[in-house]
Amino acid sequence: MSPKARVRQILSRVPAYLWAGVLLVILLVLLALVTQGGAPQGAAQVTRADRVTVRNGVETVQAVALPHLWDDGTQTWGNEVQYRLRLPTAAPEATPGDPQLALLLPRVGVRFRVLFNGQEVESQAWRRGPGYFDTGTHAHLVPLPQSLRKPLWEDNRVEIQLQPQALRISGLAPVWIGARDALQERHQRLIWWQVHLTWMVAASALMMGLLSLLIWMMSEERLLGLLAAGLLVLTLRLYLSTPLFLPGPFLAWDYLHKLTFTLYCGFLYLFISELFDFRQSVVRKLVKVMMVIGPVWLGVLVWTQNYNLYRLWTGVIVLVCVLALLKVIHRARWGMDVNQRLMVVVGLATMVTGLRDFLVVQVGLPGDVDIRWMTAGSLVLMFAMGWVLVQRTSQSMEQVERLNAELAHKVSEREEELHAMFSRLRAVESQRVLETERRRLTRDMHDGLGSQLVQTLNLVHSSGERVESAAIAFMLNHALEELRMTLDSLEPMGGDLPTILGTLRQRIAPALKAASIELDWQVQEVPAVPGLEARGVMHLFRCLQEVFANVVKHAHASRVAVRTWQHGERICLSVTDNGVGLGDAPDSGYREGGRGISNIRLRAAEIGAEVWFSGALPGTRVTFSFAHEGPMVGAAEA
Amino acid sequence: MQAQDEPRSGDGPADDTRIYLIEDDPTVLQFVRQALLSRPHWRLLGHSDSLAHARVHALRADANVFLVDLGLPDGRGEDLLHLLAREKPGAELLVFTVFGEESRLVGALEAGATGYVLKGCTGEDLTAAIEQIREGGAPISPLLARMLLKQFRLVQEALPVIPVVALREEVLLSERETDVLKLVAQGYVNKEIASKLAISPTTVGTHIKNLYRKLAVHSRVQVVRAAQERGLL
Numbered sequence: 001m002s003p004k005a006r007v008r009q010i011l012s013r014v015p016a017y018l019w020a021g022v023l024l025v026i027l028l029v030l031l032a033l034v035t036q037g038g039a040p041q042g043a044a045q046v047t048r049a050d051r052v053t054v055r056n057g058v059e060t061v062q063a064v065a066l067p068h069l070w071d072d073g074t075q076t077w078g079n080e081v082q083y084r085l086r087l088p089t090a091a092p093e094a095t096p097g098d099p100q101l102a103l104l105l106p107r108v109g110v111r112f113r114v115l116f117n118g119q120e121v122e123s124q125a126w127r128r129g130p131g132y133f134d135t136g137t138h139a140h141l142v143p144l145p146q147s148l149r150k151p152l153w154e155d156n157r158v159e160i161q162l163q164p165q166a167l168r169i170s171g172l173a174p175v176w177i178g179a180r181d182a183l184q185e186r187h188q189r190l191i192w193w194q195v196h197l198t199w200m201v202a203a204s205a206l207m208m209g210l211l212s213l214l215i216w217m218m219s220e221e222r223l224l225g226l227l228a229a230g231l232l233v234l235t236l237r238l239y240l241s242t243p244l245f246l247p248g249p250f251l252a253w254d255y256l257h258k259l260t261f262t263l264y265c266g267f268l269y270l271f272i273s274e275l276f277d278f279r280q281s282v283v284r285k286l287v288k289v290m291m292v293i294g295p296v297w298l299g300v301l302v303w304t305q306n307y308n309l310y311r312l313w314t315g316v317i318v319l320v321c322v323l324a325l326l327k328v329i330h331r332a333r334w335g336m337d338v339n340q341r342l343m344v345v346v347g348l349a350t351m352v353t354g355l356r357d358f359l360v361v362q363v364g365l366p367g368d369v370d371i372r373w374m375t376a377g378s379l380v381l382m383f384a385m386g387w388v389l390v391q392r393t394s395q396s397m398e399q400v401e402r403l404n405a406e407l408a409h410k411v412s413e414r415e416e417e418l419h420a421m422f423s424r425l426r427a428v429e430s431q432r433v434l435e436t437e438r439r440r441l442t443r444d445m446h447d448g449l450g451s452q453l454v455q456t457l458n459l460v461h462s463s464g465e466r467v468e469s470a471a472i473a474f475m476l477n478h479a480l481e482e483l484r485m486t487l488d489s490l491e492p493m494g495g496d497l498p499t500i501l502g503t504l505r506q507r508i509a510p511a512l513k514a515a516s517i518e519l520d521w522q523v524q525e526v527p528a529v530p531g532l533e534a535r536g537v538m539h540l541f542r543c544l545q546e547v548f549a550n551v552v553k554h555a556h557a558s559r560v561a562v563r564t565w566q567h568g569e570r571i572c573l574s575v576t577d578n579g580v581g582l583g584d585a586p587d588s589g590y591r592e593g594g595r596g597i598s599n600i601r602l603r604a605a606e607i608g609a610e611v612w613f614s615g616a617l618p619g620t621r622v623t624f625s626f627a628h629e630g631p632m633v634g635a636a637e638a
Numbered sequence: 639m640q641a642q643d644e645p646r647s648g649d650g651p652a653d654d655t656r657i658y659l660i661e662d663d664p665t666v667l668q669f670v671r672q673a674l675l676s677r678p679h680w681r682l683l684g685h686s687d688s689l690a691h692a693r694v695h696a697l698r699a700d701a702n703v704f705l706v707d708l709g710l711p712d713g714r715g716e717d718l719l720h721l722l723a724r725e726k727p728g729a730e731l732l733v734f735t736v737f738g739e740e741s742r743l744v745g746a747l748e749a750g751a752t753g754y755v756l757k758g759c760t761g762e763d764l765t766a767a768i769e770q771i772r773e774g775g776a777p778i779s780p781l782l783a784r785m786l787l788k789q790f791r792l793v794q795e796a797l798p799v800i801p802v803v804a805l806r807e808e809v810l811l812s813e814r815e816t817d818v819l820k821l822v823a824q825g826y827v828n829k830e831i832a833s834k835l836a837i838s839p840t841t842v843g844t845h846i847k848n849l850y851r852k853l854a855v856h857s858r859v860q861v862v863r864a865a866q867e868r869g870l871l
Binding site: 502 | 783827
């Protein structure tokens with residue numbers, strides 16, 4: 001194995017969470033390098049100011065350190081405050097090409113204006129009416145016009161006036177003063193971190209949220225649904241974090257902004273609990289309660305405008321998050337899969353970014369206080385969640401493909417088995433039909449043709465030298481007719497009763513003619529009779545043969561009528577003679593219990609027909625009744 | 639090989655019935671000869687006992703009635719019917735068959751047969767059948783009629799693809815022919831059909847014979863179509 005391949009093999013064995021961990025460490029180091037604190041060249045930071053407030057016409061001046069938050073003190077809302085900056089003793093050095101100075105306000109709000117030597121040089125929403133304004137979301141660069149500058153540096157005054165907003169942290173962060181060129185560069189950098197990066201995270205969250213939503217709609221996997229909800233709520237929160245102005249009442253937007261944080265934390269935790277399979281966790285139930293109570297609690301906050309309620313609520317959220325983290329760590333002791341480890345690593349890294357922001361901004365550890373790492377941390381967390389999403393989806397797809405392949409294999413096997421079974425069944429059925437037909441033909445040949453030939457042979461034997469050729473010819477002719485009738489029954493007649501009767505007519509007509517019996521043919525088209533296939537045709541032939549034999553031999557009739565017709569759901573066939581009638585003569589042929597009647601009844605039952613024998617006044621009528629199915633398929637439809 | 643030139647069976651020159659028999663069973667030959675005794679003016683011009691012999695000698699004979707057995711020892715009678723139908727268009731081609739065998743009869747009619755006679759019939763039946771066919775009639779059975787209706791319905795369905803318009807009349811059933819076939823299929827005999835349709839029994843026979851001719855034409859149209867599809871025409 002080549003060294004290159006060996007390295008690739010080793011790398012492929014390293015789990016994803018280790019890769020992610022290494023990458024995150026690199027990212028944190030890069031963030032530290034990029035945001036390393038340091039004053040812009042030619043600028044000085046103002047960290048102290050005199051706060052001037054006017055109450056009942058009395059001006060109060062108090063020295064404060066920056067950053068100074070409006071609601072840190074005991075003042076009530078609805079006032080203005082003015083910060084008179086304590087400028088550096090030495091004038092900042094302007095660049096040779098651009099002598100103008102400027103102020104950089106990294107965080108100031110929620111509305112403000114800047115006065116330079118008593119003249120207003122910048123105003124943000126200062127004179128606007130009520131509405132959603134928050135200048136604290138952006139850094140602001142305020143040029144100090146050269147014309148207003150007094151010759152002696154110590155004579156110059158810079159005052160920043162603020163209007164605060166209930167339920168929103170207002171105040172002033174340390175201010176930079178110096179050459180405009182130097183501060184402009186710094187301003188652009190802050191705008192990138194504070195606005196552009198937030199937009200990037202929002203766009204990524206939206207894209208991944210929609211993707212998760214789409215996959216959730218297809219797969220209905222709960223994990224993806226929670227992820228989609230969390231990401232879409234985060235998108236809304238980020239969208240509300242950057243604008244200076246929004247149309248509509250401030251409190252409505254502020255309520256939504258705070259609610260999105262609660263919901264984001266809730267959905268994120270539910271996503272993680274689903275990922276880690278904490279279905280029965282107490283924390284999970286707590287989160288659900290938090291998500292239900294949250295909107296009500298925040299409603300009360302808007303109603304009372306008591307910011308302490310929000311502090312308390314934030315504490316609850318933090319507590320739940322800590323509990324969730326402990327649960328994750330507890331779970332980690334029992335082993336986790338790659339995705340879970342990845343989420344732990346990335347979650348910890350995100351927490352590191354939050355911790356760094358807290359330590360730098362609040363505690364004052366070295367670092368750029370105006371740049372927050374948390375935004376970049378959120379982005380990483382989001383990509384990690386996206387990675388989990390992709391992994392889950394690809395795993396499900398692989399599983400579906402595997403299941404499909406197994407299913408297709410099983411279906412194919414069953415299909416082959418069924419095919420083989422059907423083939424066997426067909427062969428058995430075919431064999432059975434052949435056997436039945438063979439038996440039927442054998443029986444017909446034996447009873448019909450065979451017995452005729454035996455009779456003929458006996459006649460020849462008994463005649464000795466004087467053979468009666470006319471009698472022999474008659475009997476042979478009879479045998480031939482028997483054979484023809486058997487073969488006729490094998491022709492495909494499709495249950496067409498008239499054609500079956502017509503075929504029989506050819507066989508019986510000579511006998512009737514010989515007996516001088518007139519045949520009245522009144523056959524008409526009727527629907528096809530099911531069951532009149534080869535065997536059924538033969539049964540009907542035999543029945544009618546018996547009937548006509550009776551007419552010729554016993555009825556003493558001069559006329560016989562054959563008629564077909566449809567009666568409701570039944571197809572009827574009658575053979576009526578004008579002879580002696582039932583019971584009028586001892587040898588009329590039709591005696592109840594006699595062989596003729598019972599033979600006809602048996603054969604009729606075989607083909608599902610009913611049969612009646614009745615007097616025709618004079619004569620006898622034999623009526624067959626068949627059930628039929630479907631439309632008329634007589635000769636015209638043959 | 640049997641003799642090709644039989645002595646004249648009839649003397650009277652008035653009737654011009656000249657018969658040629660293609661049959662390998664000598665008893666049938668004997669039966670035919672016996673039957674023709676009742677028609678002295680009819681002539682049996684010759685007989686062949688094999689397909690090969692018939693191909694040469696039957697074609698040479700100046701007969702106007704050919705009695706053809708379908709089961710010849712060296713081939714199918716249908717092939718001979720095709721040949722005779724083409725070479726002797728004015729002659730009547732009667733199929734000799736032991737049983738009805740309607741399924742096979744349809745094939746024979748398509749090959750050009752104009753009627754059939756059942757073996758085992760009486761001599762009178764044979765001469766009557768020949769007379770019937772000479773007078774323009776044709777024998778038929780209910781089952782055969784049913785099969786022909788089916789066959790012509792297939793032609794009807796194929797009509798739109800029949801390329802030659804002039805052929806349509808030659809291959810399609812007329813209304814009257816359809817009525818005749820339906821009644822035959824219901825078991826009615828020619829006399830009853832004539833009565834029902836108010837035509838003469840002879841006309842009924844003519845209709846049936848026409849059907850046979852159309853069936854043969856249909857068969858030829860199919861051959862032409864098949865040739866066209868293969869690019870041979």
